[in-house]
Amino acid sequence: MGKMENEEKIAQETPEKEEVKASKKAQKQDKKASAQEQKIKDLEAKVEDLTQKNAEAKDNYMRLMADFDNFRRRSSESQLKLVSSASADVIKGILPVLDDFERALKMLREADDSAASVEGTELIYNKLMAFLKTKGLEPMEAKGQPFDTDRHEAVAQFPVQDEELKGKVFDVALTGYLLNGEVLRYAKVVVGI
Numbered sequence: 763m764g765k766m767e768n769e770e771k772i773a774q775e776t777p778e779k780e781e782v783k784a785s786k787k788a789q790k791q792d793k794k795a796s797a798q799e800q801k802i803k804d805l806e807a808k809v810e811d812l813t814q815k816n817a818e819a820k821d822n823y824m825r826l827m828a829d830f831d832n833f834r835r836r837s838s839e840s841q842l843k844l845v846s847s848a849s850a851d852v853i854k855g856i857l858p859v860l861d862d863f864e865r866a867l868k869m870l871r872e873a874d875d876s877a878a879s880v881e882g883t884e885l886i887y888n889k890l891m892a893f894l895k896t897k898g899l900e901p902m903e904a905k906g907q908p909f910d911t912d913r914h915e916a917v918a919q920f921p922v923q924d925e926e927l928k929g930k931v932f933d934v935a936l937t938g939y940l941l942n943g944e945v946l947r948y949a950k951v952v953v954g955i
Contacts, residue, residue, distance in 0.1 A: 850941055853899055856890075857939060857947055863887040864937070902938035904931045904949040913938060915948040922954035930954055 867887060870880045904914060908930050920932050931951040938949025 846942075849897060850946060853894060853897060853939075853941060854946060856894070860887075860890070860894075861936065863890070898942035899946070900940050902940055902945075902949050904934050904938060904951050907931050909951070909953045913945060913949060914951045914953075916953045917950045918952045919955045920952050924954075927954040 863883070863886070867880070867883055870883060902913060907914075909916065914931060917935050922928060922932060930953070931949075932954040933952040934949055935952060936947075936950035939946045
């Protein structure tokens, strides 16, 4: 009986030991699984954090690009305004010379001076006007037009008999000019009343 009891004890101990071993193995696997789950959670958190940082960096990049485009546009507009302003100032300075040319031509024609003088003066005047027209300058047609405060400056009023001439430009004292479609100098006019 001793041997049998021993075998029974061993047989009973073996399942108990196996259960303990299996239990320990299961605990190890659970620990390993929970460690892996924690690692996965940590990695997911890192991915989410990096994704957010990437989105922020992309947003900052897009904003910087937009700011740079705005800066470039403002700079080019500023340069165009500067060139346009400088051009307008130069042309505005030449307008009195054009006025003198017109007066000189009028005087030469009335004085019955030599045809060569008139022709030479007209040639120079026409060349200068042709050049200024390429830069956007054009004289304003005012005579016979309705008086417009956006284009004309009334220097005098003149009584007229004809009803059609009332409120219209009767005479032009000083020619007005447009530069690229905008008033450079108002026409000084006499208005019929």
